Amino acid sequence: MKAKEFYHRLNPTWCKGCGLFGVFDALKRAAAALDVESEDLVIVTGIGCHGRLNNYFQAYGFHGLHGRAMPVAAGIKLVNPRLQVVAVSGDGDAYSIGLGHFIHALRKNVGLTYIVVDNRLFALTQGQASPTTDFGMVTLSTPLGSKDFPIDGPSLALAAGGTFIARGFSGEVAHLSSLIERGMKHDGFALIDILSPCVTHNKVNSYDWYKKHISHVEDLPGYNPGDKAKAWEVLAHPEKIAVGLIYEEAKPSFESLVLPDREKPIASLDLGVDAQRLRKIMDWFR
Amino acid sequence: MIKDLSVMIAGKAGDGVLFTGNVLAKLLKRHGWEIVTSRDFPSNIRGEATCYTVRASLDKIYGLGDQVNILLAFDCEAILAHLPEIAENGIVFCDGEGVQTPSPEQARGKTFHRLFLRALAKERFGQEIFKNVMALGALSYVLDLDPSLLDGIISEMFLKRKGEEVVRKNTEAARTGFEKAREITAEKECHPLTRRPDENRVLISGDEAIGFGALAAGCRYFAAYPICPASEIWQWLVHYLPDFGGAVVQTEDELAALNMALGASFAGARAMTSTSGPGASLMMEAFSLAGMAEIPVVIAHVQRLGPATGMPTKSQQGDVLQWIFGSHGEFPRIVLAPGTVGECFDLTVGAFNLADKYQCPVIILTELDMGQNFRTSRAFDFSQVAIERGKFLSPGELLGIPDFKRYEITDDGISPRSLPSWKNGVHLVESLEHDEKGYRDEDPLNRNRMVEKRMRKLDHASPDLFAPRTWGCQKADVGFIGFGSTLGAILEAMEQLRANNIPSRFLQLRTLWPFPAAEVRQFLAEIREPFVVEHNFSGQLATLIKSQISPCVELKNILNYSTRPFIPGDIVEPVLRSRR
Numbered sequence: 001m002k003a004k005e006f007y008h009r010l011n012p013t014w015c016k017g018c019g020l021f022g023v024f025d026a027l028k029r030a031a032a033a034l035d036v037e038s039e040d041l042v043i044v045t046g047i048g049c050h051g052r053l054n055n056y057f058q059a060y061g062f063h064g065l066h067g068r069a070m071p072v073a074a075g076i077k078l079v080n081p082r083l084q085v086v087a088v089s090g091d092g093d094a095y096s097i098g099l100g101h102f103i104h105a106l107r108k109n110v111g112l113t114y115i116v117v118d119n120r121l122f123a124l125t126q127g128q129a130s131p132t133t134d135f136g137m138v139t140l141s142t143p144l145g146s147k148d149f150p151i152d153g154p155s156l157a158l159a160a161g162g163t164f165i166a167r168g169f170s171g172e173v174a175h176l177s178s179l180i181e182r183g184m185k186h187d188g189f190a191l192i193d194i195l196s197p198c199v200t201h202n203k204v205n206s207y208d209w210y211k212k213h214i215s216h217v218e219d220l221p222g223y224n225p226g227d228k229a230k231a232w233e234v235l236a237h238p239e240k241i242a243v244g245l246i247y248e249e250a251k252p253s254f255e256s257l258v259l260p261d262r263e264k265p266i267a268s269l270d271l272g273v274d275a276q277r278l279r280k281i282m283d284w285f286r
Numbered sequence: 287m288i289k290d291l292s293v294m295i296a297g298k299a300g301d302g303v304l305f306t307g308n309v310l311a312k313l314l315k316r317h318g319w320e321i322v323t324s325r326d327f328p329s330n331i332r333g334e335a336t337c338y339t340v341r342a343s344l345d346k347i348y349g350l351g352d353q354v355n356i357l358l359a360f361d362c363e364a365i366l367a368h369l370p371e372i373a374e375n376g377i378v379f380c381d382g383e384g385v386q387t388p389s390p391e392q393a394r395g396k397t398f399h400r401l402f403l404r405a406l407a408k409e410r411f412g413q414e415i416f417k418n419v420m421a422l423g424a425l426s427y428v429l430d431l432d433p434s435l436l437d438g439i440i441s442e443m444f445l446k447r448k449g450e451e452v453v454r455k456n457t458e459a460a461r462t463g464f465e466k467a468r469e470i471t472a473e474k475e476c477h478p479l480t481r482r483p484d485e486n487r488v489l490i491s492g493d494e495a496i497g498f499g500a501l502a503a504g505c506r507y508f509a510a511y512p513i514c515p516a517s518e519i520w521q522w523l524v525h526y527l528p529d530f531g532g533a534v535v536q537t538e539d540e541l542a543a544l545n546m547a548l549g550a551s552f553a554g555a556r557a558m559t560s561t562s563g564p565g566a567s568l569m570m571e572a573f574s575l576a577g578m579a580e581i582p583v584v585i586a587h588v589q590r591l592g593p594a595t596g597m598p599t600k601s602q603q604g605d606v607l608q609w610i611f612g613s614h615g616e617f618p619r620i621v622l623a624p625g626t627v628g629e630c631f632d633l634t635v636g637a638f639n640l641a642d643k644y645q646c647p648v649i650i651l652t653e654l655d656m657g658q659n660f661r662t663s664r665a666f667d668f669s670q671v672a673i674e675r676g677k678f679l680s681p682g683e684l685l686g687i688p689d690f691k692r693y694e695i696t697d698d699g700i701s702p703r704s705l706p707s708w709k710n711g712v713h714l715v716e717s718l719e720h721d722e723k724g725y726r727d728e729d730p731l732n733r734n735r736m737v738e739k740r741m742r743k744l745d746h747a748s749p750d751l752f753a754p755r756t757w758g759c760q761k762a763d764v765g766f767i768g769f770g771s772t773l774g775a776i777l778e779a780m781e782q783l784r785a786n787n788i789p790s791r792f793l794q795l796r797t798l799w800p801f802p803a804a805e806v807r808q809f810l811a812e813i814r815e816p817f818v819v820e821h822n823f824s825g826q827l828a829t830l831i832k833s834q835i836s837p838c839v840e841l842k843n844i845l846n847y848s849t850r851p852f853i854p855g856d857i858v859e860p861v862l863r864s865r866r
Contacts, residue, residue, distance in 0.1 A: 064579075075552075286484075
């Protein structure tokens, strides 16, 4: 096992108290627990405060476009399935502009770990409403209160056929890191939605607020993440936000279905021209 | 002796026009003739008028002719619609009862026959579908084709998939059609085609040739979203890439397709996507990312008629400027435009090498007419295919570099690459402006250095790019400039003009960007009357030339923005008019 400092490149400059510090720490711990080499780990990020993570984390990184982390990460994973590919997004990235990609990566069950850092608004752009902003909340873009009803990532994931659906809280780093670690070990798509306070723009959903509203599924007697009906029940709870490993199932990963041979990654194929083989294909056109 | 012949199969969508046309094209190709096909289809599955033209010639041809010699109509309404295209001594076969007799002046010189193929097929073979092979049999008689060649194609199509009985019935149906035509036509109506050797030639569409080029060039990751008329590239590759160790992935949209190709390329694959106008618009965002992050990628864009959804099954050259000036910000890109199916193959192979060498997006711009129609070509020469992956460090070399800089500022602007999983190669691909290691950097001086580095990558690329090709007379007053599938009509227009004692030259642009300014400037200096030929409304290529050549002589546009690609007459006529 490595020390988590192994992955520490720079000290972050997020606002003091930002939930992203907890996410950064949890991700380092999870990678350390799995003993992943820096060169075998790729962190793909979207656009938002979370996107700075690549600057601080020692690993290959891809800081792409707003909302497009999923297809980039899937392309990387399929070309080299030996890599540990972790995508990180915000709620705007994953559930607004990138929602289509999110659902389809889930549906395909691509072997990615998807960490969605949900602070319930657009923080980098100074605090506009996002798809997870509470109804009625006053933000920069909704001075009269948000008229949109929020959506819930883990519920969407369950409906779309997700095979590993977890929710953590950036105020509980040890718990969060164990969820990320399990997600990284999962063969298939793992969603870790994270309740993560924005201390600058969101004065409602604070650490204290979350502490009062979360409920750990591990504490529910007899909770079994294999039970889909039960998962729906905890996700639909009117007052409590379920955290922990909510749902898990075994299903073949996309790369195991699509790639001819996972032991021969596309990344290291010999591309030499086999003229004889190509000529045989050419015969079809004669 | 017949040297050139066009046969049109017409009917309603669902009538088997596509099947009949495809087989006829292959049959004539096997007789050693040069072939160009053209499909004119509506964007639906069943019910609307469609037609498929097969042109065969003893000379090398690249496009359609001006006239149709034989029309075989499964649907009699088609006859009146296509009558103006039919040659003086043309023959019209109509299947069925409903033929409306054309007026005597329309019908002059042409002969009309009824075939009743449907009824005959049902009576003899129990199913109407046999009418298609019967029609091919009838055409075999009129064109004096070798029946064994049609039998051979039938056997290739059906023996493995459907068994001997189906082959037997179809061969018999072909014979029935042959006899029927013999019965009803006069001998003077025959258009006998001489058979020539069919050696080392193929009949292939532009889309297939691009797919083939990608396969040969080592493309092993292909991501795309279905769109007409580009899907055939994917539908061809999907049969081969897995066997070569690669993957073809259908994405949720074109945003995902290009982003996924970029992820795949970053991880080490030669990656590609294909699309048409609406998908290209969605790809503009990731196109810019490819430029900023310097990720090699190949994008095939098969143009269709726009704007918006436009007409998905009609050809056009209306998206020329989209890739050249498109997307936000400034970054280098290469736009190639093949004019023949052979070039579709060669330029695709070249596109992958250029993308790797210059670490930038490369676009292969064609159009529906090139992409979906079939043309004969010499079989592709794989011994000429070389795979050059550019400035890749090896994992071994990286071990000796303690401070690897993925975006190192170099004289030629091109920086070394490493791949995820390679030790010492850790870096960030950053869509924000970044430093030499890839990390975000907002320093104004760094910004200037990085934009200059990226933009100078193509400064000395011209020897690697596909130079314009010059066709026609060395000394000529009339000159044409064009690109893509208008080549066929331009070359034949030049022949017709020569018959009118008007020699002409043609500069075929094969790289549209970086713009081949030196060659175009020289061409314009050598001719008196330059015509820019394009299949669009506003003259996008002419606009491009004027923006890149200054001062520029007066350019005359020959434009066609109709649903039908150019025929030679569309080009000859304005030239003659300008000299009157």
